[in-house]
Amino acid sequence: MTISATSQDSNNTQSPLILVDGSSYLFRAYHVPYLQALSTADGQPTGAITGVLNMFRSLKKDYPNGNIIAIFDAKGKTFRNDMYPEYKANRPPMPDDLRTQIAPIHEIITAMGLPLLVIPGVEADDVIGTLARQADELGIETVISTGDKDMAQLVTQHVRLINTMTDVEMDVAGVSEKFGVRPDQIIDYLALMGDKVDNIPGVVKCGPKTAVKWLAEHGTMQEVIANADKVKGKIGENLRDALEQLPLSYQLATIKCDVELEQTAGELAASEPDVDALAELYQKFELKRLLADLGKGDSGTSTTGAAKKSKKAKATNANDSSNLAGEQVVEIKAVEVEETQYDIILDKALFEQWLKKLQTCEAFAFDTETTSVHYMKAEIVGVSFAIEVGKAAYVPLTHDYVDAPEQLDKDWVLAQLKPLLESKTIKKIGQNLKYDANVLSHYDITLQGIDFDTMIESYCYNSVATRHNMDALALKYLDYQTVHFEDVAGKGAKQLTFNQIEIEKAGHYAAEDADITLRLHHAIFPALEQTASMLSVFNEIEMPLLPVLARMEQTGVLIDSDILAEQSFTLGQRLDELEIEAHNLAGKSFNLASPKQLQQILFEELQIPVIKKTPKGAPSTAEEVLQELALDYPLPKVILENRGLSKLKSTYTDKLPLMVSDKTGRLHTSYHQAVTATGRLSSTDPNLQNIPIRSEQGRKIRQAFIAPKDHKIVAIDYSQIELRIMAHLSNDKGLVTAFSEGKDIHKATAAEIFAVELDEVTTDQRRSAKAINFGLIYGMSAFGLAKQLHIGRQQAQEYQDKYFQRYPGVLTYMEDTRQQASEQGYVETLYGRRLYLPDINAKNGMRKKAAERAAINAPMQGTAADIIKKAMLAVDHWLLEQNDDRIKMTMQVHDELIFEIHQDIVEETTAKLVELMNNAVELSVPLIAESGIGDNWDEAH
DNA sequence: AACAATCCATA
DNA sequence: GTATGGATTGTTT
Incomplete structure (x- = not known):
């Protein structure tokens, strides 16, 4: 055919x-x-x-x-x-x-x-x-x-x-x-x-390949069946088995093509839409976009939808307990996109006119356009401003495509703007201002008066909405589709940098950025303000933290690339050996890094029993499985070592040296302040929060994180912070007392559960108690505990019952948290950070359970995040007072702060920092920070 | 080039 | 059982 x-x-x-x-x-x-x-x-x-x-x-x-x-x-x-x-x-x-x-x-x-x-x-x-x-x-x-x-x-x-x-x-x-x-x-x-x-x-084992082959040969299934006895091998047997x-x-x-229908294909046709019914349905199911579009009228009909929308869009009070889903409605002030006036400033006169307005305003939105998304590599291409909604300006500075018009002198413009940007009284509104602050710092401008960051506003308002980038926010809060960066710059390999973009195009995009930022602020901040706790997290923690993080990012950390290169080499050698060994054991060559090929080798060719399956149903080759198989078979053991080492090599020893900045010779991560649901920071490029520590090989990587000449690395971490928070939040007598008396908490727990004296606790009992303590923080079930400890479900249940019997306050707290989550749809940290749990009342049992565990974990993980953030603020405040460049805060790893301190003052400075961290907040149990000092990060532990 | 699936590093 | 980011393979724009 x-x-x-x-x-x-x-x-x-x-x-x-x-x-x-x-x-x-x-x-x-x-x-x-x-x-x-x-x-x-x-x-x-x-x-x-x-x-x-x-x-x-x-x-x-x-x-x-x-x-x-x-x-x-x-x-x-x-x-x-x-x-x-x-x-x-x-x-x-x-x-x-x-x-x-x-x-x-x-x-x-x-x-x-x-x-x-x-x-x-x-x-x-x-x-x-x-x-x-x-x-x-x-x-x-x-x-x-x-x-x-x-x-x-x-x-x-x-x-x-x-x-x-x-x-x-x-x-x-x-x-x-x-x-x-x-x-x-x-x-x-x-x-x-x-x-x-x-x-x-x-036919068993007949996949697409075989089916195509047979049909190419014989044309139809009937013919394949007729020739079944000619097919050789195992697959031939399978075919003959399937004949019946x-x-x-x-x-x-076969899809049935003769169903009796009332109307034929030629007769069926659409009728006019019932706009009123649609409006009602869209409203009933709160389909805001569709309702709005109904008003705009593809069909050009009625404005019912839009009218209803503006009435409906009344701000929902954030305390409204009927709002269970975490989906929040914000009053949209600027629904209609009014006339906009975007100036592109190429002459001094217009610039000075704007400058005057900026100097006398209370607050303005601004945005920098640069050549790179990486703050260390970025160079300023232009800046944009907006003081009132709908009016914005873009000042192009270094566009350098062919025939680019002459632009104002960059240095002159920045010098004019410097006092404005450094003013603490003139408030700045921006979207991810940490980035702008970092870029400006390379031009000797210290951005100050950072009062409102719309990304942080959105995050404090609802941390569960994972995307807080401007395009998403504009769509969500303004129902407005922004011009995307990719629309003006293209994407992929052909993407232009901003300096290569025509000023007309760039100007509209950049000015819109400033304008939209301002509109977003007007949309989100009033909603945020309605809840005092959210506002205080925003004002007292997140916004003050922003410049602190910027400073840490600028400071960077020092690594010894030679140590890493050497280790890469050693790892490479060992990996080669392992690969040869694995191929020998498998009897053929295959890609060790491919779970798919490994599944084939292990479970099909070597016929090793399948212990666990992946969520998708394939036999799992995850570590715990291989660990178990390694007891009986040689290959899994080789794979395990290979996996561990190649992870270290590709993610760390090979990669980190490549990321060192040529400007500073140091490694500069990005901390993200609006990513996690619980309030933690996250870190990328590189992720400094998952540098290995557990394995001997892994610790070598930490040894490459070194102090500069005459300096020491100081690491200070909070001991058992989440359990201490649990003690505080639950106010359980036994737990609070244990902490107050400075007991080894896992040991104390073991003594209670196993009913033995404190000094009679065995290592095994302590290990079990530790697992139980961690499990509690994660909202664990008896099932999970059993798996963790390799014990029966019943016994795990007994442990858990015993725990709650000994620490009844914890049980009450867990139950209260669950109930609170279910009733209000969210949980809060000690300092008012809020986490919405859309699934908490889900009909789907799995999802509901997962939401419940998150509800248990979030207040503890989130409060810990609040506390270390407060500690960072206290430390930063003190550092600014000292104004001593022999002390630098370089990293944050969830419950740990890392510093670089000159050896002459390291002892007393460390003591002071520990004190600052200990007193960051007041709990009903002591907050204990422990310090370590060394020439590298490994030694500092 | 972008995405899912899997695995694994951290707290 | 909580929270992340990233490398790899393998599939599909």
Whole structure:
């Protein structure tokens, strides 16, 4: 069969028929993580609704003339179940939180005026197949929108598939290219392979490759069956074993194309949308975007939606306990995008005019444009400002493309701006100002008056919303689509740096950045202010911390690249040896780093028993599994050593030296202040918070973190901070006393649980107690504890019961936390940082349990984060007072601060720093910081 | 080039 | 069982 050249002879004047596989949309939308958190204020999940409707919308955009028909599966069994009772028997039941979204979707689609087909007794596929067949016969161009590959059998000269996610269309040639067989061979192909998910039997070990090979040879499954005795080897046996089953598989894989329908493909057509019904439904399910768009009117109708929206968008009080989902509604002040006036400043006169306004204003938003996203490499290209909403200016400085207009002198402009930027009284508003502060510091400007950072505002307001970049914020809080950096600079290898971008284009982008930042501040800050605790975390912790982090990043840390290079070499040698050994043991050469190849070798070729599976169902080759297998087999042991060493080499010894700045000869990480849900910092480029410590080899890497000449590395960490916080929060008498008396807490716990004297506690008992203590912090279950300690579930339960019996305050605290989380939808740290838990009342038990564990952990982890942040503020304050460049704070690793201190003053300075950290906050138990001093980070521990 | 899956480093 | 970032392989834009 060849692709017909006559496909043009179809009736082009008729609008194409678009058949939508609604059920495939539904499942896909349901599994999009970003959408899973969505729900209405009263807890009805809306993620799948939103996702499905978005997909319909994009379909409409792609096929403006399309005649869209929606087809969904009906409830209950189908004729395939009668044929084969095991059909789809492996499918888990539909989750409740998906089920409840189906009816709304149907209602909305109907209100949109689209024909909706839900036919019992058959699957959506069969309805689609029937319509596609009819359309094909009528010569109507048809597009089937689905994620299901099985539908490839329906493709003809007039019928194509489109994968909505990838927007890839597949015609006859496309099917052949993709699958290696023609559309009319797809059923044969599917039948031979079988389908695990749908529980369709096929030929064992026959995958796509084999099926294609056979069909290329014989054309159809019937012919393959007829020639079954000629196939050699194991796979030939498998084929012959499957002969009886294959006709059934063929039937099951065949989409039924003669379902009886009330209307034919030629008759079905959309009707006018019922705008009022839509507005009501969108409002009911709080679909803000859709409601807004309804007002804008693709159909040019009514403004009902928009009017309702402005009434509805009244700020929800953050204390409102009905708001359980963590989804917050903010009053949107600047919904209408008014006239904007963006100045591009190329002459002195206009610049001075702006300068005057800036000098006399209370606060302004500003943004720097640079050549790089890395603060150490970035050079300023221009700066932008906004004082009032809608009016912004961009001052280009160093655009240097061919024919770039003459620009104001960079040094002169920065000199003019310096007093302004360094003023503590004129407030600055920005988005991620730490970056701007770092860049400006390279121009001898110390940014001050950093009062409002919209990224931090958004983070304090809701830390669970993972993205706090400007584009996301503008969309969320202003319902405004910004110009993206990639829109002006391109992306990938061809991306331009900002200095290469035309001033006109760059100016609009940059000025908009400043303008939007200002608007965001006006949108988010008032909402943040409504909750005193959130405001205080913002004002007392996060904003003051920003310049402290900037200073630490600027300072960087010193590493000895030679030590690392040497270690890389040694590691490389050992890795080569291990590779040879592994290949010998396996009897063939393979990639040690590939879990997939390793699975094959271990579990298929060597027939080693499978102990655990990955979440996706493949046999796991994770460390704990190999650890266990290593007892009985040689290969896993080699793999384990290889894994450990290659991780060290690629992530640390090879990589770190490459990241040393040529400007300073030091390593400069980026601390992220708006990433974690719990309030911790995170670190990237490089991540200094996961430098190895546990293994002997790993500690060598810490030895490369050295002090400069005449200096020492001082590491000070909080001892048992999270358990101390648990003691404080729970106010459990026994726990508080144990800490107050300065006891070894794990030992004390062991004495209580195992009912022995303190000095009779064995190492084993202490280890168990330690696991229990850690487990408590993680919201552990008896099941988890059992796994950790390799003991039975019952015994783990006994330990846990005993613990709660001895420390009843902890039990009460855990129960209260869970209840509080469930009632208010969030938990708080000691200092008021709030963590929303959208899943806390989820119908899905797993997700609910996970949210409960997070609810237990967050106050402890988050309070620890608050405390060390406060300590950093205290330390930084003291350092500024000292104004002594022999002392530098260089790193933060969650419960540890690392310093570089001149040897002459190291003892007394360390004592002072420990004192500052100990007194960072007042708890009902002592807060203990422990210090270590050495020539490198390893020694300092 | 971008993304998922898997594994592993830290607190 | 909590919270992260990153390297690798393997698949698909």
